[in-house]
Amino acid sequence: MRRRLLLSTLAVAVVAILLLGVPLAYAAHKLVHEEARRSLEREASTILGGVGYSLQTGRPLYGAVIAREYPGRHIFITLPDGRTVAAGPDPGAERALTAATSAGGVRVRVSRPASQVRDAELRLLLLIGSLALLGVAVTVGLAMVQARKLTLPLIDLAETADRLGTGNARPRRRRYGIPEVDRVAEVLDRSAVRIADLLASSREFAADASHQLRTPLTALSMRLDEMIEAADYPDVVREEGAAAVAQTERLVAVVEQLLARARHDRTGGAVPAPIDDIIAQQVEEWRPIFRRAGRDVRIIGEQGLVGMTNPEGLSQIVATLLDNSLMHGAGTVTIHTKPGGSSVVVEVGDEGDGIPPDLEPRIFERSVSGGRGTGLGLYLARSLAVVDGGRLELIQARPAVFGVFLRQTAQARLAAERVVIGPA
Numbered sequence: 001m002r003r004r005l006l007l008s009t010l011a012v013a014v015v016a017i018l019l020l021g022v023p024l025a026y027a028a029h030k031l032v033h034e035e036a037r038r039s040l041e042r043e044a045s046t047i048l049g050g051v052g053y054s055l056q057t058g059r060p061l062y063g064a065v066i067a068r069e070y071p072g073r074h075i076f077i078t079l080p081d082g083r084t085v086a087a088g089p090d091p092g093a094e095r096a097l098t099a100a101t102s103a104g105g106v107r108v109r110v111s112r113p114a115s116q117v118r119d120a121e122l123r124l125l126l127l128i129g130s131l132a133l134l135g136v137a138v139t140v141g142l143a144m145v146q147a148r149k150l151t152l153p154l155i156d157l158a159e160t161a162d163r164l165g166t167g168n169a170r171p172r173r174r175r176y177g178i179p180e181v182d183r184v185a186e187v188l189d190r191s192a193v194r195i196a197d198l199l200a201s202s203r204e205f206a207a208d209a210s211h212q213l214r215t216p217l218t219a220l221s222m223r224l225d226e227m228i229e230a231a232d233y234p235d236v237v238r239e240e241g242a243a244a245v246a247q248t249e250r251l252v253a254v255v256e257q258l259l260a261r262a263r264h265d266r267t268g269g270a271v272p273a274p275i276d277d278i279i280a281q282q283v284e285e286w287r288p289i290f291r292r293a294g295r296d297v298r299i300i301g302e303q304g305l306v307g308m309t310n311p312e313g314l315s316q317i318v319a320t321l322l323d324n325s326l327m328h329g330a331g332t333v334t335i336h337t338k339p340g341g342s343s344v345v346v347e348v349g350d351e352g353d354g355i356p357p358d359l360e361p362r363i364f365e366r367s368v369s370g371g372r373g374t375g376l377g378l379y380l381a382r383s384l385a386v387v388d389g390g391r392l393e394l395i396q397a398r399p400a401v402f403g404v405f406l407r408q409t410a411q412a413r414l415a416a417e418r419v420v421i422g423p424a
């Protein structure tokens with residue numbers, strides 16, 4: 001790029017000199033010759049005045065005096081009585097520039113060698129040429145400085161982008177004084193921060209999920225298999241055990257999927273999913289536990305909603321919110337489904353005291369818990385929501401109400417736009 005910029009600048013400078021050089025040379029030629037002619041006319045007028053003064057006073061006119069006062073000129077004076085006076089070098093066969101004037105019968109002709117005019121013209125052209133070359137040199141120098149100023153930031157930005165591709169997501173925060181290039185640098189720095197956050201979240205989530213879920217689920221699955229095989233009267237036990245095994249296997253599949261997604265940094269795996277079925281399945285599993293604690297779970301709101309989510313991921317989010325309410329809340333848990341402006345909202349709240357004010361700003365941070373929990377549930381639930389393009393927010397602190405915002409499907413968005421726009 002630098003070489004192309006220098007060559008293009010040099011080509012523009014040469015073309016400009018060629019386009020301007022001919023008019024400037026012609027103008028210099030006319031200027032030198034016109035000035036030489038005017039100079040000879042002034043000299044002839046001066047000599048004519050001196051000759052007239054000598055004729056009036058009767059003083060003799062000496063050619064040597066005239067030649068000394070006008071060196072390099074050939075002066076030819078014709079007096080009224082026909083006499084002539086010649087002074088200065090005779091140009092001979094050399095081409096000369098001549099100016100003549102006359103008055104009162106006196107004629108004065110002054111000649112100057114054309115070589116002197118050409119020398120003056122050449123000196124002027126050399127001056128113009130020197131200035132043109134100086135202009136080219138200055139232009140090339142400025143082009144080199146500008147090319148270096150442009151190419152070095154671009155090379156640096158290319159290295160930054162290559163580092164991001166290799167996984168080195170540390171922002172460099174370099175600025176170059178060029179608004180357009182600085183804007184690209186800012187975008188790369190923001191991308192580096194986002195990539196670093198995603199990588200850190202993926203690694204932390206993989207470690208948390210593996211440590212917190214894989215081992216107990218595997219042990220639970222083994223114990224349930226043993227319980228089923230060892231039952232003397234297996235009718236009820238086998239039925240309940242098979243359901244528990246199925247639930248455990250589903251949770252293991254969710255963990256495996258989340259771990260694979262975290263390792264490969266994949267996002268955007270959401271699909272259109274019926275919200276009612278997912279919530280009903282979770283309520284069916286959690287309602288017996290709440291009833292043993294003297295509490296209940298109810299579902300209200302609009303039915304038949306479809307959101308963009310991973311069914312296993314949304315199941316985990318709802319399960320986390322129900323478990324959080326069971327441990328830290330009180331009263332009836334209400335799951336409210338409703339459509340938003342551009343999303344499907346699932347709100348989960350209870351009738352307890354809610355979240356303490358000092359804990360409210362940090363409720364989704366790692367290892368932050370208001371009781372005997374590990375402080376990972378809400379953090380992991382929000383990570384699951386973000387992976388599928390949604391979000392988990394605290395809508396109300398006291399009593400606690402959490403909201404899961406899911407993207408609407410294309411059909412739902414189109415229907416909403418038709419309602420807003422009205423009939424065609």
